[in-house]
Structures are given as C-alpha cells and as structure tokens.
Amino acid sequence: MRFLSLIWSNLKRKKLRTSLTILSIVVAFVLFGLLCSLKEAFTAGVNMAGADRLIVRHKISLIMDLPFTYGSRIERIPGVAAAVHWTWFNGIYQNEPKNFFGSFPVEPEPFLSMHPEYVVAEDQKQKWLQTRTGAVVGRTLAQRFEWEIGDRVPLTSPIWPRENEEAWEFDIVGIYDGAKKSTDTSGFFFRYDYFDEARARGEGQVGWYVVRVEDADRVAEVAQKIDDEFANSPYETKTEPEGAFAQGFVQQIGDIATMLVAILSAVFFTILLVAGNTMAQAVRERTEELGVLKAMGFTDGLVLVLVLAESCLIASVGGLIGLGLAWLATAGGSPAPSILPVFYFPVPDMLIGVAIVVALGVVTGIFPALQAMRLQIAVALRRHA
Amino acid sequence: MINWLSQIVSVTLFNLGTIPQRRGAALAAAVGIAGVVAVLVGVLSIAEGFRAAMSVSGPDDVAIVLRTGADNEMTSGLSREETRLIFDAPGIARSSDGSLASAELFVMINLPKRSTGTDANVALRGVGAAAMAVRGDIEMVAGRAFEPGRNEVMVGAGAARAFAGLEPGQTIRVGQNQWDVVGIFTGGSGAEESEIWTDAAVLQPAYHREDAFQSVYARLATPDAFTQFKDALTTNPQLKVKVIRQSDYLAEQSTMLTSFIETIGVAIAGLMALGALFGALNTMYSAVAARTREIATLRALGFGSGPIILSVMFESLLLALVGGVAGGATAYIAFDGFQAATINWQTFSQIAFAFEVTPGLLSTAIAWAAVIGLLGGLFPALRAARLPVAAALRET
Numbered sequence: 001m002r003f004l005s006l007i008w009s010n011l012k013r014k015k016l017r018t019s020l021t022i023l024s025i026v027v028a029f030v031l032f033g034l035l036c037s038l039k040e041a042f043t044a045g046v047n048m049a050g051a052d053r054l055i056v057r058h059k060i061s062l063i064m065d066l067p068f069t070y071g072s073r074i075e076r077i078p079g080v081a082a083a084v085h086w087t088w089f090n091g092i093y094q095n096e097p098k099n100f101f102g103s104f105p106v107e108p109e110p111f112l113s114m115h116p117e118y119v120v121a122e123d124q125k126q127k128w129l130q131t132r133t134g135a136v137v138g139r140t141l142a143q144r145f146e147w148e149i150g151d152r153v154p155l156t157s158p159i160w161p162r163e164n165e166e167a168w169e170f171d172i173v174g175i176y177d178g179a180k181k182s183t184d185t186s187g188f189f190f191r192y193d194y195f196d197e198a199r200a201r202g203e204g205q206v207g208w209y210v211v212r213v214e215d216a217d218r219v220a221e222v223a224q225k226i227d228d229e230f231a232n233s234p235y236e237t238k239t240e241p242e243g244a245f246a247q248g249f250v251q252q253i254g255d256i257a258t259m260l261v262a263i264l265s266a267v268f269f270t271i272l273l274v275a276g277n278t279m280a281q282a283v284r285e286r287t288e289e290l291g292v293l294k295a296m297g298f299t300d301g302l303v304l305v306l307v308l309a310e311s312c313l314i315a316s317v318g319g320l321i322g323l324g325l326a327w328l329a330t331a332g333g334s335p336a337p338s339i340l341p342v343f344y345f346p347v348p349d350m351l352i353g354v355a356i357v358v359a360l361g362v363v364t365g366i367f368p369a370l371q372a373m374r375l376q377i378a379v380a381l382r383r384h385a
Numbered sequence: 386m387i388n389w390l391s392q393i394v395s396v397t398l399f400n401l402g403t404i405p406q407r408r409g410a411a412l413a414a415a416v417g418i419a420g421v422v423a424v425l426v427g428v429l430s431i432a433e434g435f436r437a438a439m440s441v442s443g444p445d446d447v448a449i450v451l452r453t454g455a456d457n458e459m460t461s462g463l464s465r466e467e468t469r470l471i472f473d474a475p476g477i478a479r480s481s482d483g484s485l486a487s488a489e490l491f492v493m494i495n496l497p498k499r500s501t502g503t504d505a506n507v508a509l510r511g512v513g514a515a516a517m518a519v520r521g522d523i524e525m526v527a528g529r530a531f532e533p534g535r536n537e538v539m540v541g542a543g544a545a546r547a548f549a550g551l552e553p554g555q556t557i558r559v560g561q562n563q564w565d566v567v568g569i570f571t572g573g574s575g576a577e578e579s580e581i582w583t584d585a586a587v588l589q590p591a592y593h594r595e596d597a598f599q600s601v602y603a604r605l606a607t608p609d610a611f612t613q614f615k616d617a618l619t620t621n622p623q624l625k626v627k628v629i630r631q632s633d634y635l636a637e638q639s640t641m642l643t644s645f646i647e648t649i650g651v652a653i654a655g656l657m658a659l660g661a662l663f664g665a666l667n668t669m670y671s672a673v674a675a676r677t678r679e680i681a682t683l684r685a686l687g688f689g690s691g692p693i694i695l696s697v698m699f700e701s702l703l704l705a706l707v708g709g710v711a712g713g714a715t716a717y718i719a720f721d722g723f724q725a726a727t728i729n730w731q732t733f734s735q736i737a738f739a740f741e742v743t744p745g746l747l748s749t750a751i752a753w754a755a756v757i758g759l760l761g762g763l764f765p766a767l768r769a770a771r772l773p774v775a776a777a778l779r780e781t
Contacts, residue, residue: 234593
C-alpha cells in the first residue's frame with residue numbers, strides 16, 4: 001500500500017472540501033439510520049408476532065369485550081394448544097394523560113408461557129404469583145418512570161374505574177426484558193383476579209384472546225373453527241394470525257408511516273447526489289495531474305484503483321461515522337415512547353447501510369476513474385494550457 | 386456611498402455572470418436547499434393538515450360533557466338521567482323544540498380501507514335529534530339525512546373517501562345488524578367528517594347499551610356562556626362530569642400526533658439543512674477559489690473588501706432562494722391537498738385529512754433556505770476578502 005500517502009495527499013489538497021463532503025455523507029447516513037429505526041418501530045409488532053399464534057377478538061371491533069368463559073371453550077377446540085386473555089386497561093400514571101402506556105390484566109402463569117418473548121426472572125415470577133396486587137413491567141417502561149422493584153404505583157383508568165372509585169394500586173414485583181431486540185418492553189401487566197374483583201363494572205369480560213395452535217401450518221383452519229364455534233352468538237368473533245393483526249394495526253397508522261419513510265428516502269438520496277457530485281468534481285479537476293502520473297509510468301489499472309480508492313475512502317469515513325452516530329442516537333431509546341415503544345437500529349439495516357456506503361464510493365468514483373483510465377497522456381497534459 | 390453600492394452591484398453581476406460556467410456545483414447547492422425546503426414543508430404539512438382536521442371551523446360555541454376522568458368519548462359513559470340533567474343546565478341555547486343538545490353514543494366498527502383493502506376502525510356515532518342544530522354547519526352533499534328510528538346511516542365525507550362501501554345506496558353489515566347508507570355529509574369538525582352517524586335510539590339496542598350514552602354535545606347560548614354551563618354541571622352533586630369546549634377537546638386529541646410529526650419533521654429537516662449547508666459551503670468555496678485571480682484583480686483595482694463579501698453572500702443567498710422557492714413549489718404541488726387517513730391515538734379511530742401547505746409553512750421554509758444561503762456564503766466570502774492580493778494574483 002505504498003500509494004496510501006498519495007491518496008492521502010490528494011484528500012488533503014482541499015481539506016475543507018474533503019471535510020465538508022465527509023460531513024454531508026455523515027448527515028446522510030445518520031438520516032438513513034433514523035429512517036430504518038423509524039420503519040422498524042412502525043412494524044415492530046409484525047416482526048415479533050408468533051407464527052403459531054392467533055388473535056381472537058370481537059367481530060365488530062377490538063374495543064368490544066368477550067366473555068371470560070370463551071377461554072375454556074376455545075381451548076376445547078381441536079388444534080388449539082392454549083388460550084390466554086388480554087384486556088386493554090388504559091392505565092394512566094399520576095392522572096397525566098401523557099403518562100400513558102399499554103397496561104393489561106392477565107393471568108400470570110398461562111400468560112408467561114404463551115409469551116416466551118417476555119423474559120421474567122423465576123424469583124420475580126414466584127413473587128408475582130404470591131402478590132395479588134403485583135405487576136410486572138417492561139424494562140423501557142420502568143426506565144421511563146424510574147420505577148424499581150418494590151415500588152407502589154397508582155394508576156387510574158378511564159375505562160375501568162375501581163369499585164371504591166379510588167386509584168388502582170400496584171406493587172411492582174418484576175421487570176421483564178425482551179427475548180429479542182424487537183420485543184416491546186413498554187408493557188405493564190398485572191393480575192386479572194385482582195382486576196376482576198375490584199372493577200366497578202364488566203365483571204367476567206375480557207378484551208381478546210391470544211391462542212396458540214398445535215400446528216403452525218394449520219392456523220387458518222383453526223381460526224375458522226374458532227369463528228364457527230361462536231357464530232350466531234351475541235359475541236361473534238374474528239380470528240386472525242397475530243402477524244396479520246399487527247399488520248392491520250400498522251396499516252391503520254397507514255399513510256403517515258409511509259409518507260415519513262418516503263420523505264426520508266428522498267432526503268437520503270438527495271444528499272448522496274449532492275455529495276457524489278462534489279466527489280466526482282474533485283477528480284475531474286485533476287485530469288492534468290493524472291496525465292502526469294500516467295506519463296511517469298502509472299498503468300491504466302493503477303490510476304483507476306487510485307481514483308476509486310479515494311472516493312471509497314471518503315464514502316466509508318463519512319458513512320461509517322454516520323451509521324455509528326445513528327446507532328448511538330437510537331441506543332438512547334425511543335423519542336416518543338407512547339407512539340413508538342420499540343426504537344432501535346436493526347443490524348440487517350446496518351449491513352444494508354454499509355453496502356450503500358460501498359456503492360456510494362464505487363459509483364461516485366467509477367465514472368471519473370474510467371475517464372482517468374482512458375485518458376490519453378498528451379490530451380491530459382494539454383488540457384489546461 | 387454611491388461608489389460603494391455601485392461596487393457591490395458590479396461585483397455581484399460579475400459573479401452571477403460566471404454561474405453558467407459552474408452549473409454543476411451551483412445546481413447541486415440549489416438542489417440540496419430545495420430538498421430541505423421540500424422536506425420541511427412536506428412533513429409539517431402532515432401535521433398542519435391533521436390539526437386542521439381536528440379543529441372546528443365555526444364559532445367556538447359547542448361544549449362537550451364527558452364523565453369525570455374520561456379523556457375521550459371512547460372511555461366516557463353517561464346514563465339517561467344524567468343526560469337529562471345536563472339538558473336542563475343553564476347556558477345552553479334553546480329552540481322551540483327544547484335544548485340544543487344531543488346525547489351521543491360513540492362506538493367503533495371495522496370497515497375495509499380503500500387504500501389497502503384491510504380493516505380499520507371507523508367511529509359510528511349515535512346522535513340525538515338536535516345533533517345537526519348543535520353543530521350548525523352540517524350539510525348533506527349527497528342523498529339525505531338518516532330518518533330517526535330506522536337502521537339508516539349518513540356518512541361523513543372523509544369517511545366516505547377513506548373507506549370502501551360507504552356510497553349512498555350501499556349497505557354496511559355490523560355484527561347482526563344491517564345499516565343502509567342514505568347520505569354523505571360535510572361540516573362539523575374534520576374529525577366528525579371521518580365518522581358515520583345514525584340515530585342514537587337505534588344504535589343503543591344494537592349495541593346492548595339501552596339508556597347509556599357517552600357524551601353530550603351542547604350548543605351554548607353564546608360562546609361566553611361556557612363558564613356558566615360548566616359551573617352549573619360541575620357543582621351539581623348528582624353529576625360527575627367534566628365539561629370541555631369542542632375546540633379544546635379536538636386540540637387535545639390531536640396534540641400527540643401533531644407534536645410527534647413536528648418533532649420528527651423538524652429533526653429531519655434540521656439534519657437535512659446541515660447536509661445542505663455543507664453543500665452550499667462547498668459550492669461557494671469552490672466558486673471563490675475558481676475566481677481567486679479575478680477577485681485579487683478587483684482588489685488591486687481598488688474595490689473594497691465589503692463589496693466583495695456582500696457580493697459572495699448575495700450570490701449564495703440567491704442560489705438558496707432559487708432552491709427554496711423550487712423546493713416549496715415542489716412540496717406544494719406534491720403535498721397540498723393530498724388525501725390521507727391515520728389513526729387518532731386517543732380513540733383509535735381513523736381520521737381522514739388532507740395535507741395542508743400553508744403560506745406560513747412556506748415562508749418558514751424559505752426563511753430556513755435564506756439562513757442556509759447566508760451561512761453558506763459567509764465563510765467563503767470572508768476568505769475571498771482576506772486573500773492576500775499579491776499572492777492571489779500570481780496564482781495559476
């Protein structure tokens with residue numbers, strides 16, 4: 001690599017331009033990182049869906065309740081391994097509507113075995129089984145409000161007032177982590193028995209069921225059987241795979257997510273275009289010098305490599321710093337936890353970013369490099385005269 | 386002074402004359418800035434549009450009554466007795482038919498969205514006889530209003546646009562009930578235009594909610610009667626309710642989404658502006674570098690450094706403004722009036738809205754462009770002014 005110093009001095013000849021170009025590439029890749037994180041955040045629910053799980057909800061709308069007794073009826077349907085119920089509690093901390101997060105009364109044991117993606121330490125789980133007012137909260141939620149195990153947390157719910165009209169009190173007995181990075185750890189789970197007994201109305205009603213089927217290939221068939229079971233009852237159901245259910249939710253957010261992603265992509269490519277133009281310009285200016293190099297005996301191939309190496313170096317310095325900054329920025333967690341509970345820069349996207357870095361270096365370098373390679377010495381030397 | 390001005394003018398004209406020779410770099414800078422403006426305007430027009438949809442167009446004289454502790458209609462609940470007490474409260478406008486107030490029921494149904502074909506939540510609102518008079522600006526644009534007592538619905542124009550199967554003459558099936566679509570209405574707030582309306586008395590039995598309502602919409606005698614109305618209800622020991630102006634209610638519902646979009650929009654545009662600033666700096670530095678000899682010649686001829694600085698900055702500003710206007714125009718053409726629908730995070734119902742590129746937004750964005758242009762020109766201009774004349778003249 002004895003030509004490194006040559007490349008280096010080429011970069012140094014216009015330090016300011018080189019650094020400005022690198023900086024704009026940094027900016028472009030920071031944006032790229034945010035774009036990927038945002039996209040991941042909007043679709044996190046889809047990615048974490050289990051292939052063998054179904055969601056059973058009221059046919060008219062998710063907000064309508066189902067009877068608690070449906071659980072055992074669903075479990076008796078052939079092909080169903082287990083069914084657990086969820087209910088939307090809509091808990092609010094400190095009576096501040098912005099302190100809002102997903103909170104659900106569940107039955108601890110069946111719930112945790114249905115959802116292995118929520119990882120709770122064994123002793124915390126035991127504690128939960130012993131504590132009627134116990135709650136297990138997600139890591140990001142605990143961090144958001146600085147809750148620790150042992151804290152007593154009052155929540156109010158506009159949907160589910162307590163019988164005595166006071167706030168609901170919960171003791172935090174555990175903090176769960178996600179089995180994967182895409183797992184939503186902003187949930188608040190507490191015991192259904194406590195909830196059902198103390199709520200002012202709606203006893204024996206739950207929100208929806210999550211069902212595990214025995215054979216993931218037969219989900220459609222089992223879903224149909226569940227809906228048939230409850231057809232023509234006062235509570236007809238709609239059963240769909242968890243992924244489709246989550247997808248439906250993403251599509252409800254709909255146009256906004258699409259627009260943000262579209263706009264960010266446009267921005268990313270605009271910046272690359274501008275930076276690429278400058279890089280190509282920097283090579284074109286030096287036609288004469290390249291002619292001198294060739295006159296000194298540099299081969300066509302070597303000139304091509306020199307020019308390409310220069311553009312790739314600029315692209316990778318800028319690109320890798322940008323990706324790194326994006327990773328740092330997203331490591332801090334979600335900027336809007338109530339809308340985007342999961343927010344991180346996924347590794348596959350990071351690799352795509354690296355691929356784009358390489359592509360940027362090659363594409364911006366290749367045309368001037370080819371020109372330089374094909375340059376006839378006499379023409380090049382004459383250019384400026 | 387005149388001399389100074391004429392120096393500025395002549396140097397600037399001379400600079401601008403050389404732009405065609407530097408087409409590539411100048412274009413790149415302008416495109417970068419156009420990008421900033423387009424992004425800023427594009428993203429913020431989403432927030433503007435959503436906010437506009439979630440606001441009332443008419444006078445601010447409608448009050449909403451919800452149960453204490455409820456932050457939206459979805460989580461509220463009122464009994465028939467409570468609604469009667471509310472109807473009799475002072476401060477409500479009255480007509481020969483009684484109070485201009487409507488006890489309403491608010492439920493969610495699933496219908497396929499036009500754009501994706503997948504199910505999404507639409508609000509189905511059961512309203513009282515006075516509902517139209519309470520809003521005051523409801524107009525039927527197709528068909529007719531529903532007839533009380535029948536399984537008929539009228540559909541807000543936004544909902545009709547966003548969801549399939551909501552044309553007059555069609556039928557929607559919800560659970561075991563069928564509803565005939567008989568008309569399309571506009572007016573009310575944009576949020577209400579995203580709803581489907583029917584008679585509350587028909588909706589209650591269909592949802593097993595006899596005698597239960599979720600909210601009361603009341604037209605106030607005057608906008609100022611709000612306090613009187615509110616005090617009367619909140620001090621009534623038989624009632625546990627909260628009273629809120631419709632405009633405030635809607636603003637509260639939209640805050641979460643609009644502030645989210647605005648934060649993201651400004652952050653993206655800020656980063657993008659940084660990128661464009663680097664582009665502009667590069668362009669102007671190379672513009673100055675390419676003209677080192679010319680500038681030195683001018684200085685040697687007696688041109689002051691002031692006019693040189695100003696002329697470089699003016700050139701940069703001009704490029705930025707051209708870019709900014711182009712970006713703004715692109716954003717206006719691409720985004721203004723773009724029909725979209727998204728979820729209202731408080732009730733999880735769909736709100737149809739149109740992106741709005743407002744003059745305020747455009748001027749903010751162009752101001753951004755101007756700042757980028759000035760900053761992008763400043764440092765290169767200073768360099769141009771500081772060039773040592775003798776050395777620069779010798780430069781090849």
